[in-house]
Amino acid sequence: MAALFSSSEDRKSLSVLNILNSAGILKSASCQSLAQGSLKRASTATLKEIFDRYASVEVNGVKFMTDEDLIIKYLGLLPEKDYNKESLHLLCGVLDQSKEGRISFSEFQAFEGSLCVPDALYKTAFQLFDTNGNGSVSFDEFVEIIRKTTLHKNIPFNFESESDFIKLYFGKDKSRQISYSEFSQFLHDFHDEYASNAFKGKDSEGNGFISVADFEEIMVSIKSHLLTDQVKSNISAIAKAGPNGNQVSYAYFVAFLSLLSNMELIKRVYLNSTSGSRTDAVSKEEFLYSAQMMSQITPLEVDILFQIVQHLHSDNKILYEDFQAMAPEQYMKQVTRRLTEIKAVSKPEDRGIGMQVLESLYRFALGSIAGATGATAVYPIDLVKTRMQNQRTGSYGELMYRNSFDCFKKVLRHEGFSGLYRGLVPQLMGVAPEKAIKLTMNDFARDKLRQANGGNLPYWAEMIAGGCGGASQVMFTNPLEIVKIRLQVAGEIAGGAKISAWSVIKDLGFFGLYKGSRACFLRDIPFSAIYFPAYAHLKPAFADENGYNSPLSLLTAGAIAGMPAASLVTPADVIKTRLQVVARAGQTTYTGVLDATRKIYAEEGFAAFWKGAVARMCRSSPQFGVTLVTYELLQRVFYIDFGGSRPTGSTSESLAAAPASQNPDHVGGYQVARPIFAGVESKFGLLLPRFSHS
Secondary structure, three states: OOEOOOOHHHHHHHHHHOOHHHHOOOOOOOOOOOOOOOOOOOOHHHHHHHHHHHOOEEEOOEEEEOHHHHHHHHOOOOOOOOEOHHHHHHHHOOOOOOOOOOEOHHHHHHHHHHOOOOOHHHHHHHHHHOOOOOOOEOHHHHHHHHOOOHHHHHOOOOOOOOOHHHHHHHOOOOOOOEOHHHHHHHHHHHHHHHHHHHHHHHOOOOOOEEEHHHHHHHHHHHOHHHOOHHHHHHHHHHHHOOOOOOEEEHHHHHHHHHHHHOHHHHHHHHHHHOOOOOOOOEEHHHHHHHHHHHOOOOHHHHHHHHHHHHHHHOOOEEOOOHHHHHOOOEEEEEOOOOOEEEEOOOOHHHOOHHHHHHHHHHHHHHHHHHHHHHHHHHHHHHHHHHHHHHOOOOOOOOOOOOOHHHHHHHHHHHHOHHHHHOOHHHHHHHHHHHHHHHHHHHHHHHHHHHHHOOOOOOHHHHHHHHHHHHHHOHHHHHHHHHHHHHHHHHOOOOOOOOOOHHHHHHHHHHHHOOOOHHHHHHHHHHHHHHHHHHHHHHHHHHOOOOOOOOHHHHHHHHHHHHHHHHHHOHHHHHHHHHHHOOOOOOOOOOOOHHHHHHHHHHHHOHHHHHOOHHHHHHHHHHHHHHHHHHHHHHHHHEEEEOOOOOOOOOEEEEEOOOOOOOOOOOOHHHHHHHHHHHHHHHHHOOOOEOEOOO
């Protein structure tokens, strides 16, 4: 016999709506929005118009809905033909509080309002059991409904036994009636009692063990709302990996239920063991230590957790993303709207060398755009930094600029606004591949080092990956910067001949474009080795409670990470600048890195190595902030899943929200009517027959 909502679309709705009550997706008397958080109650006029359209009975000039009008035609909860009339009557009884066998407009409107309260799931279930409409539920009413469910027909609950659980709620003689508040707790506890009762029923020998097949049947029939598709498809294999092989003990059964019921606590244990990181892989020993510190998770539950992980991805370590595959009451909300959403591989195991190459090209293209954006945003600061670093003291007379701000004012006064962007075009031509290869190489190295370390990425590996990114960019950086620097300082000589990027390139020649490359290596390798690890650890710190990084948080993390990285490598940047500019008459010339270091120190002192440090920090910090936020936002907007790693913080972990009804007549609270009924069925096992017995 098919259960209600047996279509694939409805089963999908079931999985997301099992926790409408516990999730609190409806937080006030006005309906919560399914997408935004604030769906207004439908107006009386709108509801009346819809009600009159579906109502087929008229009594003394007043329209009423029949059971078929409401359940089949309006809500679509049962098929139009061969539907189970008993189920129809029971479902309609939720609205028909007068028990007259028809629905008035006042009852129709009242139910729309009841769907908007925070405890709509439990209230709907209560109204289903309150068959006489007196505001309470008796033992006989409860048994009458339960015995009509598909669950009871498959796995009967023994109501005839001298169950202390039933007596505690309904009294020794089972004559007590329970109110709504008591019923809500009873229904919650009854579902757990049902599972225990089912275990006892399957344990025919009374030795505290059931078969794996019986365990699977109980879990799928009674606790399906705790199972994701991944866990459900592996449940037999997971159970067989337990301590008793083809048998499941009661202790294992209880621990399994407790683990899946407390997934939020399990997540907190994980985050406690990783100090808040959502990317670290955690071993069983590390997790167990963290669990014992919190003292609420048993070792058996931890064993089961890692058995599940082992069957999910054949690894002995758990990642935060594994919880998404284990917790059906959670989902990862994609906050940024995607313009593309392409899944290049069906699963990570299908990711070959060709796919890795395509992923690198994808990252390179996005990195080019991000690099050009970041460079343009801070180019005036970079020009000021370059002129400050090239300014000599001790051998060339009076200083042209007193400080960075004075330099900015004089450029603007003598060269105009366009002077602040002198040399931008060659900068953009070079910065695109420069930043692209840097970002791509860092991501590539991080992926490889993470794989080599069993899913973990220690600090030293992060620094090596960053250093690889920094070293790889020099082939683009050095020619780019020597041209840029010569164009930037050309404007210092009043009335001097204008030079172009092409003239600089012709004058230098191919090998001349790499003058100062050693200093460039000395600057870029340490910079990236500091910057990328700092950024990776600052991102989670600025993420919200759901693990999502907003653009502002990405910009902040990128900017802060750039401060120590930019300032600490300033001496190498000063040496590089001196080597790459053309010395004017009377200025000191340098033959290499060591020669420049000795002469700068001898003529200008130690402080000269830190010239332009503030300007450099003010330029590099926001530049890399803008570059990284652009890079990550582009990956969110132009989403392509190559089966590799993705930037953390791009999704927000949220409680599942109800999907909006596609029926335009489902307004106000009725937008969640089908999900509410689906939640009643899946969470409490109240699966009513959908079709007629005949």
